[in-house]
Amino acid sequence: MSETTVSYSVDGTMSAILSAKQVTKSYVIGDRQMAVLDSVTFDIYSGEFVVIMGSSGSGKSTLLSVLSGLDQPSQGRIYIDGVDVTDWSEDRLAPIRNSTFGFVFQSFHLVPSLNALENVAFPAELRGDKESRQRAQSLLERVGLGGRTTNFPHQLSGGEKQRVAICRALINRPKIIFADEPTGNLDSKNGAAIIDLLIQLHCERQTTLVLVTHAPEVAEHAERVVTLADGKIVKDERKGK
Amino acid sequence: MTLLHLPFIRRQLATTRSQSLIFLLCVALSMVTLVALRGFGDSVDRALTRDARALIGADVVVQSNFTFDPAVDAAVAAIAARGDAETVRTWEFYSVVRRSGEDSSLLSNLKVVEAGWPLYGSAGLSAVLAPGRIIVEQALLDRLGVQVGDALRVGDANLTIGGLLTFEPDRPTTFFALGPRVLVDAADLAALNLVNPGSRVTYRWLLKAADPDSVDALAAEIRAVAARDFVRVDTFRTARTGVERFFTNFLFFLSLVGIFTLMLAGIGIQSSLTAFLRERHGTIAIARTLGASSRFVMANFYLVVLLLGTIGALLGIVLGLMLQWTLPTLLSGFLPPDIELLISTRAVVESALLGLVVVLLFTFLPLYRLEGLRPSYIFRKEEPPIVNRLPFALTLALILGLFTALVIWQLGNVRTALWFAGGALLLLLIAALLTEAALWLLRRWAxxxxxxxxxxxxxxxxxxxxxxxxxxxxxxxxxxxxxxxxxxxxxxxxxxxxxxxAPNVFFLDIQPDQRADFADALGMEAEYIPAVRAALLAVNGEEPRRNPEADERGSNDGTDESEGDAGRRALQYTLTYRDTLAESETLVQGSSLFGLAQELHAVSVLQETADARGIAVGDLLTFNIQGVSLDATVTSIRKQDTESVQPFFGFVFAPAALSAAPQTIFTGVRVAPEQIAPLQNRMVAQFPNVTVxxxxxxxxxxxxxxxxxxxxxxxxxxxxxxxxxxxxxxxxxxxxxxxxxxxxxxxxxxxxxxxxxxxxxxxxxxxxxxxxxxxxxxxxxxxxxxxxxxxxxxxxxxxxxxxxxxxxxxxxxxxxxxxxxxxxxxxxxxxxxxxxxxxx
Structure with missing residues (x-):
């Protein structure tokens, strides 16, 4: 496997920590081939808060999966900190998923057999962090769930589950957090609270936040909004802070 | 609305293949061992019935452990003279045979036969048995290092090994025997000088009836003159051979294992069907939402289960029959020769019915639960509440009932069956409780x-x-x-x-007049124990109590070959006499072995024998010792340490009572393993009649x-x-x-x-x-x-x-x-x- 190192710079100060170059993703359904992403080229810079928008089926979640290494592109390359990771195996990507990336999903995806504290501590425990429990505890307290640490996922409300998922995404101090429709399963009040929390944490920790949503009100908070339609980037808008 | 929807059923069978396969295998597994065992049992039964004559070697067998009464010999001779039957005599006993002129010897199982043996079937002989020649098993050649053509010393006779014996119609090859078989021509019997009064010999008259319909009449004719207590007269229909007893017991036990497998496979059926149906929940929810009634769902899934069950049952039957064909290999040597394995229709039908019952019972609950399944529960991924526990309780009761019925069917004895069923259920219950306890602990393990x-x-x-x-x-x-x-x-x-x-070499059948010379030749200190063969005729003038099950199994108190045919044959015992308790014995009742009076006819009884025959201190026992009646009063009850290697005697007499009776003597000594063969050779050379x-x-x-x-x-x-x-x-x-x-x-x-x-x-x-x-x-x-x-x-x-x-x-x-x-x-x-x- 060849690893190509590339460097990008914007105004000489920011460098791309994640790049997609001519990325295409297509699926074969029956005897039809469907292109979900079509030659997408796209950079994400350190500390950015990027919102990927688009209507249902526009390819935004697929783009997030490909960018985060959960899925492989059919064509094109993915670079993390300039390193081509397109062909990396699942196991080679594992430490990156564990420590460089954090994930927040629409369906929360908490491990059902673990309580809130254990769910949050899990990625830190995987890397052998001896302080994992204490750090998980303080993160949960930070998001107002200090009293629910021993509750299992089925004992938590949607908003609480998502806060646990956010803590879990943050525990290893990742460079990038990928949030795929984090408010999709929540009511508007809880949804707003979760967006506020993500933005607060992004500001506090200078973490890059890549958030997929189809809700315009969420996009209002972003520094950069990338809009997809039919698998292509149709707009890439940068706003001042 | 049609109740059955074939495309729906086909699709259910086509998808969820893994769970369908496991369900199917569980059904097959539940039947495979029972099909194999029942089919094999039927084949063995059929072979035993078909070859009954060959297996006992005659139409009528007259057997005794004592020399036949002249009246019996006369009755048999009369039958032969009339031309009503061909007759052959055999004598069977153990003796040590030696290489002529060399120091190697071997305990062998001798069978002396008259010309004409076997009357039915054929023996695997590589040469004809003739006077002066013996036919032996390969094991004897191997162990003595001799070849066909060599001479062997058997008793007092020198006989040449004429050929090899590969099988006998009336004895399976690997049944437990103390030594390899040696066939001797009856013409050499006298020369052997091994059959003496009191020797442990089984005497037989074998009769082959000229008219097959006269078998019972011939048996009755001999029975009329035979001393009931010492002679057993059987026809090929009434005799239970060792092979038959072995298979009855062994297949019975294996059937229990089969039932056990069936019950466990039943749990597998239930478990895999539950999993199968859970994977179908989405389909069920959609079908119900679109208006399918619960009857539609139930009916279609019942058919799915029935189809899978039928395929599983067929697979079980096929695998069972295949397994049946491997059993002769597994049991080689235990089986009668030329057993013909048949596909037993009865076994297949019974097993198929059994499979159906098992499938219906173990699938009822998972299917019943479908009825209470609302689409909302499925969509919300919730478990439906159990509304009615009655069907659960009823199914459980039915399963228990079926299990018990199966055991009763297999065992044919309600009491034993209930014990087994209870034991198996208790085992399951204990396993369930232990599992629960272990899981409880595991849950709390940090x-x-x-x-x-x-x-x-x-x-x-x-x-x-x-x-x-x-x-x-x-x-x-x-x-x-x-x-x-x-x-x-x-x-x-x-x-x-x-x-x-403890002694590791025993010498049996020492004649009383050989005792002094034997002790000199042995040159070691040893205890010489007299043995007197006798029949227990009465306890206080009444027939001794019989215990069919114990008599069938045989016991450890010196009872001879109890055949379980209560009423036809006396209880035979080996008696002894001495005036002290053995080291391994203690008195349970009575102040001393024979009381204070040291009565002439006092007897001490082993506790197990006393319990089995209903004997108590003070009872009057009547024995028959080779035709002579002997009364004795019970003066004590003894018990003996079961780990002791001392011989067990049901009845010990005061010396005065038995010292004059016909008897043999035995003794045992401890010698180093490498000394056993030389000792055996030396003693047998001098005392050919002694069995080592x-x-x-x-x-x-x-x-x-x-x-x-x-x-x-x-x-x-x-x-x-x-x-x-x-x-x-x-x-x-x-x-x-x-x-x-x-x-x-x-x-x-x-x-x-x-x-x-x-x-x-x-x-x-x-x-x-x-x-x-x-x-x-x-x-x-x-x-x-x-x-x-x-x-x-x-x-x-x-x-x-x-x-x-x-x-x-x-x-x-x-x-x-x-x-x-x-x-x-x-x-x-x-x-x-x-x-x-x-x-x-």
Whole structure:
């Protein structure tokens, strides 16, 4: 496997920590081939808060999966900190998923057999962090769930589950957090609270936040909004802070 | 609305293939051993009936352990003279044969036959038996290092080995015998000089009736003149041969193992069907939402189950018949020659009906639950509440009833059947309680090591079937382990731990007039014990109490060949006389062995004999010693240490009562193993009539027979373990989604495939470990109880074998569990996440 190192710079100060170059993703359904992403080229810079928008089926979640290494592109390359990771195996990507990336999903995806504290501590425990429990505890307290640490996922409300998922995404101090429709399963009040929390944490920790949503009100908070339609980037808008 | 929708049914069968296959295999497994055993049993029965004449070697057999009364000989001679039957005489006994002119000898099982033997069937002889020639088994050539054509010293005669004996129609080749067979022509009997009064010889007259319809009349004619107590007259229809007894008992036991497998496979059927139906919940919910009635759902799924059950049952029958064909190999040597294996229609029909009942019973509950299933529960992924517990209770009662009925059917004895059924259910109950206790503890086990903690959590994931797996596996393994532990314990007690100072060579049939010379020749201190053969005729003037079951099994108190045909034959015992208690004996009743008076006709009775025959101190016993009647009063009851190697005598007389009776003497000495052969050679050269038994060699041979039998039992018990392993696979498939979810989450959060594999492997290791430990616990307790209370022998824990059993179980469960999980471990997390998103 060849690893190509590339460097990008914007105004000489920011460098791309994640790049997609001519990325295409297509699926074969029956005897039809469907292109979900079509030659997408796209950079994400350190500390950015990027919102990927688009209507249902526009390819935004697929783009997030490909960018985060959960899925492989059919064509094109993915670079993390300039390193081509397109062909990396699942196991080679594992430490990156564990420590460089954090994930927040629409369906929360908490491990059902673990309580809130254990769910949050899990990625830190995987890397052998001896302080994992204490750090998980303080993160949960930070998001107002200090009293629910021993509750299992089925004992938590949607908003609480998502806060646990956010803590879990943050525990290893990742460079990038990928949030795929984090408010999709929540009511508007809880949804707003979760967006506020993500933005607060992004500001506090200078973490890059890549958030997929189809809700315009969420996009209002972003520094950069990338809009997809039919698998292509149709707009890439940068706003001042 | 039509009730059945064939495309719907076809689709249900086409999808969920893994669970369908496991369900099908469970159904097949429930039947396979019973089909095989019942078919094989029928084949053996048929062969035994077909070859009944060959197996006993005659139409009528007249048998006695004493020289025949002249009236019997006269009656047989009269029949022969009339031309009503061909007759042949045989004499069977043990004796030591020697290489002529050399110092090697061997205890052999001699059969002296008149010309014309065998009357039915044919013996496998490589040469014709003739005067001066003997025909022997290969084992004799091997052990004595002789060849055909060499001469052997048998008793006082020198006889030439004329050929080899490969089989006899009336004796299976590997039945337990103290020595290899030697066939001798009756013309040489006198020259042997081995048949003397009091010798342990079985005398037989064999008759082949000229008219097959006259068999009963001929038997009655001889019976009329025979002394009822000492002569047994049987026809080929009434005789129960050793082969028949062996197979009745052995197949009976294997059938119990078969029933046990059936019950465990039943749990597998229920478990896999539940998993199968759960995978269909989505389809059911949609069908119900679109207006399908619960009757439609039930009817269609009943048909699905019935179709799968039928295929499974057919598979079970085919596999059972195939298994039946392997049984002759497993049981080679125990079987009559030329057994013809048949496809028994009765066995197939009975097994098919049984399979149907089992499928209906064990599938009822999972199907019944469908009725209460509302689409809303499925869409919300909730478990439907159990509204009515009555069907559950009724099904459970029916299953218990079926189980008991099956056992009664197999055993034909309600009392024993209820004991077995109760025992098996108790075993399941204990296994369930122990499993519950173990899981309770596990739940509270705070583990720090992450993979182990996740593995433990996995055991408690919903629908994991951990309980069903552990209960089934631990019960099946418990039985298997128990058989193994007992076999090893018995081997250790009898073979390996033969008491160091106990005699290892016994000399039997020493004539009273040889005693002084024998003692001089032996040159060692030894106890000489007289043995008098007699029949117990009456207790206080009445017939002694009979115990058919104990008589059938045989006992340990000197009773001779009890054949279980109560009323036809006297209870024969070997009596002895002495005036003191043996070292291993203690008095249970009475102040001394023969009371203060030292009565002339006083007798001390062994406790087991007294219990079996209903004898108490003060009772008057009537014996018959070779035609002479002897009355004796019971003066004491003794008991004897069961681990003692002292001979057990049911009745010990005061010397004055028996010293003049016809008797033989036996003795035993302890010699170094390498000295046994020279001693045997020396003593037999001087006293050809004396039988020498090397106990250690005999025990080793006994152990090898026991080992072969337990191997067959283990083979059949292994089928019950298959049921447990199928439930493991079923459980993996039932929780496939949960496992895929766990694997996906672990990988998304940064776990490597190796880590995920480790967690799943550990989960299976835990499952195997707990099943094995519980099984071993139950097996050890049961083995301890049996060894202590039933066999009255020392119990050994067998730590290394126990560890090996645990390790093997863990390896098997882990292997099966991991093979079933390969697909899950390989799947990429995105596939699951995408599926989840689509389902939202």
């Amino acid at each position: 583990v720090r090591w992450l993979p182990m903690r996740q593995a433990l959590r996995g055991l408690f994931r919903p629908r994991n079937g951990t309980r069903a797996i552990v209960v089934t596996l631990s019960t099946a393994l418990g039985v298997l382990f128990c058989i193994f532990v007992i076999e090893q314990n018995l081997r250790a007690s009898f073979v390996q731990s033969y008491p160091p100072n 038994i090397d106990v250690t060699a005999t025990l080793a041979q006994f152990a090898s027979v026991v080992q072969r039998i337990t191997q067959v039992v283990r083979f059949f018990s292994a089928f019950s373990i298959l049921a447990g392993l199928l439930i493991v696979v079923s459980s993996v498939y039932a929780t496939r989604l949960a496992r895929v979810q766990e694997a996906a989450y672990y990988k998304v959060l940064g776990a490597t495939s190796r880590w995920v594999t480790a967690v799943f492997a550990l989960e299976n290791v835990l499952l195997g470990l707990f099943s094995a430990v519980l099984a071993l616990l139950m097996a050890q307790v049961a083995a301890w109880a049996l060894m202590t209370w039933l066999f009255d022998l020392e119990y050994r824990f067998l730590p290394f074998a126990s560890l090996a059993m645990i390790a093997t179980t863990i390896a098997a469960v882990t292997l099966v569990g991991m093979v079933a999980s390969v697909g899950i471990l390989r799947s990429r997390p995105i596939n699951f996440l995408r599926l989840q998103t689509e389902n939202e």
